[in-house]
Amino acid sequence: MQRGSIPGGSGSVRPLRLYGDPGLHSPSREAAEEPLAALVEDMFATMYAHHGVGLAAPQIGVPLRLFVYDCPDDEDRRHLGHVLNPRLTSTGGVTVRGPEGCLSLPGLEAATARHDLAVVEGHRVDGTPVRVEGTGYFARCLQHEVDHLDGLLYTDRTTRGRRRRVLRAARRAHWAGATELPPGAWA
Template sequence: MLGDPVLHAGCEEVTEFGPELAALVEDLFATMYAARGVGLAANQVGDPRRVFVYDCPDDEDVRHVGHVVNPRLVETGGMVLRGPEGCLSLPGLEAGTERHDEAVVEGVTLDGDPVRVRGTGFFARCLQHECDHLDGLLYVDRVTGWRRRRVLRQAARAPWSR
């Protein structure tokens, strides 16, 4: 949850591929689905490895499901849009956050095979959000002014922050 130092630490590159990594990805999917999220980074469950999972629609309602190990946001483009953004580490809260409406992430699969994921719209927002997590950033770190003050006040009053 917000305030846990693990969320503000950059994650470590994965160097060991095998059953333990597969179990982490499986756990991330189960946790994301249980929380009704669209993406989840490993550090959100206390694991310092650079891994995230997603099950997220784009703006045309096309569903994208997968995982990326050692992801890097390699390209953003299109328009910069401010839209509502939430996070499983700040349950029930959201704030208008600026993101590009196109994003490309490169990394590898559980087997170490190269993967390139291109997203538009809401899915591009998700990809950028999850990459931020692995770099030690939360969406509230990108929010400024009254939006930031409001969401931090709400977080301080939230039952999970106690």
């Protein structure tokens, strides 16, 4: 991403993988030294096209440990960036049960318990080390995206009853049975 450019401005919107796609339930592999700037641009373009605040590479069918974010915290401060090969190095604070949704389960959400503080360490695609600390809603976003890279969805962290209700709604959703949501087909 060039300094001063709009993230995703030169990217292409890719189809989103939806609940039921086996790639969403598989751990992602570490990314080696490879050119990934175009992928990051595509991920931002896709995230913005679907009105998300975060997007992990497996959600567009790329099994790499990479996610992008443009997410506010509880004080409405904007956090914008990407992390390659992230590790959730610390969580803390109180555990907050709050509404959580996912672009791979469009239009659905459930109360999910997350820590109020999260720290992720990794690299930018240019190799620069990065440490991202988030609180509140942004901490939830960081934990959610790292979960995607480990093959987990927020439904894996909800209570059994909430999970059952969300998955029942997913079976009735207009996108049920599809494994991907094409560009422009916002739910």
